[in-house]
Amino acid sequence: MEMNTENQNRAFFQDTFCEVHASKSLSERVKNMEKLKKKKPAATAKWLAAAATMAVVLLAGSNGITYAMTGSTWVEGMLYRLRLKDVTYEVPLQQEETSYYSEVINEADGDATRVRISTGGDGSLKLVDIMTEQSAHLSVSEEGIWLLDGEVDIDLTAALEENGEVAGSYERNGYTKEYRVWMKGEFPEFQVVTLYEGMDDAWNDFDKETDWKESAMPTTIPEQ
Amino acid sequence: MNTEEYERYVAQYLDCIYRVAFSGCRNSADAEDVVQNTFLHLWKRGEAFADEEYARKWLIRVAVNECHSLWRTSWMRRTVYLEELSAEPVFSTPEKSELYDAVRKLPVRYRQVVYLYYFEEYSVKEVAALMRLSETAVQTRLQRARQKLKEALKEAWK
Numbered sequence: 001m002e003m004n005t006e007n008q009n010r011a012f013f014q015d016t017f018c019e020v021h022a023s024k025s026l027s028e029r030v031k032n033m034e035k036l037k038k039k040k041p042a043a044t045a046k047w048l049a050a051a052a053t054m055a056v057v058l059l060a061g062s063n064g065i066t067y068a069m070t071g072s073t074w075v076e077g078m079l080y081r082l083r084l085k086d087v088t089y090e091v092p093l094q095q096e097e098t099s100y101y102s103e104v105i106n107e108a109d110g111d112a113t114r115v116r117i118s119t120g121g122d123g124s125l126k127l128v129d130i131m132t133e134q135s136a137h138l139s140v141s142e143e144g145i146w147l148l149d150g151e152v153d154i155d156l157t158a159a160l161e162e163n164g165e166v167a168g169s170y171e172r173n174g175y176t177k178e179y180r181v182w183m184k185g186e187f188p189e190f191q192v193v194t195l196y197e198g199m200d201d202a203w204n205d206f207d208k209e210t211d212w213k214e215s216a217m218p219t220t221i222p223e224q
Numbered sequence: 225m226n227t228e229e230y231e232r233y234v235a236q237y238l239d240c241i242y243r244v245a246f247s248g249c250r251n252s253a254d255a256e257d258v259v260q261n262t263f264l265h266l267w268k269r270g271e272a273f274a275d276e277e278y279a280r281k282w283l284i285r286v287a288v289n290e291c292h293s294l295w296r297t298s299w300m301r302r303t304v305y306l307e308e309l310s311a312e313p314v315f316s317t318p319e320k321s322e323l324y325d326a327v328r329k330l331p332v333r334y335r336q337v338v339y340l341y342y343f344e345e346y347s348v349k350e351v352a353a354l355m356r357l358s359e360t361a362v363q364t365r366l367q368r369a370r371q372k373l374k375e376a377l378k379e380a381w382k
Contacts, residue, residue: 005382009370012380013327013342016320020313022242026256030263031234139292143333143356148289150265151282153356 136179136192145188147179156181160188225272233266237280240344241287247339248291248332258290284344284354288336319380326376334369337362 022030136149144157152170159166165182181190238259245258265286273279315321327335340351341362348366352359373381 008382010342010345012319012323013338016315016323017243017339017343019315019320020239020243020246020324022238022259023256026242026259027234027238030238030260031231137293139289141292143292146289146292146356148293150268151286151289153285153289155356 136177136190138181138188138190140188145181147181147190147192149177149192154179156188225267225270229272230267233279233283234263236276237283238263240280241283243339243343244284244287244336245291247327247335248288250332258287261290262287281350281354284340288355291336322377322380323373326373326381329376330369330372334365334372337365338369338373341366 136147136152138156139146139148144155145160147154147156149170149172152172154168154170156166160181160183165180167178167180169176169178171177177192179190179192181188183189241262242255242259245255245262246252249255249258262283266283273282313324315324327338330338337351337355337357340346340354341348346354348359348362351357352362355362357365370381
C-alpha cells in the first residue's frame, strides 16, 4: 500500500514537472557559447605564459623607439601576445615603476590572470609571478560552510567550528590548489592559490617560442 | 569534448539541470544563471564522461553547488525585477499547477531533495551523495516535505 501511494505521488510529480522546461532563449545561450568554444584550451595544455610574455615585451620596446623617432606622442600601452594554456590573447602591457604587468581573462576557464614581470638594469626580464583570480568560492547556508570550485566541494563546517581556521589542498583542471579559510567575526574569509608547476620550464623554453615575435603592436594610434 | 558532444549534453540534460536549478532557486532568473554556470563548467571540463549516468550526476552535482553559491550571493541582491518573478510555467491542469505551487512553497532545503527523489528517481542514498548530506538528513527532509505537501494538497497527495 505504501509503495502504491508513493508511486502515485511520484507519477503525479513527474507528470507535473515534465511540463517545466528551460526557455528557448536559455537554450540558445547555453548552446551558443561561441567565444568559449573557440578559445577552449587543450586538455593537456601546458602553462606557457612566461615565455610568451618575455618574447613580446622585447618587441614592444622596438615599437616604442619607432614612434619616438617620428615625434609622436607615446602610446598608453602596447598589445602583446600572451599564450595561456594554448590560447593566444592580445592584451595591453602596462608599466608600473620597474615592472610590467598585464591582466587577461582566460575565457575558457573564466579566470582572470595577472602576469607580472620585472626588468633588470641590464635589460633582462624576469617573471615575478602569475596570479589567477580563483573560480573557488565559499557557500554559507543552512548546509554549513563549503568551499566550492566547479565539481569540487569541501565541507569546512566542522573544522571551522572547532579551530576557527582550516587549510588544505585539492586538484582541479590539472592544477593543485591550496586553500586557507578562517573566521572573521561570524563570516568566513578565504584564500585560494593555484600552484603552477613547470613555470621554470616554460621560462627556459622561451627561445623555442619564436612565433610571438611578429605580433607586438601599439594599442592606440599615436597622434600626428 | 568537442562541440558536437557538448551540444548533445546540452540537448539531453538542459531541462533536467534547469529543473534542479529551479528547485534550488527563488526565481527563474537565478535558475538560468545556475544553468549557464553549470554548462560553463561542463565546457571547461574538456573531457567527455565515461558514461551517461556519471554525466547526469556530475551535472546535477555542479548545479546543486551553484545553487548553494547563489544562496550566499543572493543575500546581497536586494533587487529582484518583477519580470524575473513572473516567469512561471503554465500547466495543463489545475492539479499540476497546485502541486507546482506547493513544491515552490517548500523551504529551499527540501525542494531539491524532493525533486531528485520523486522526479529523477534517485534513492535516498544517491540523493544524500549528490547533496552531500547524510541519509538520515535526506529522509528527514523527505518526511517533512511529504507532510507539507499533504497539508497543502489534501487528497491530491496520497
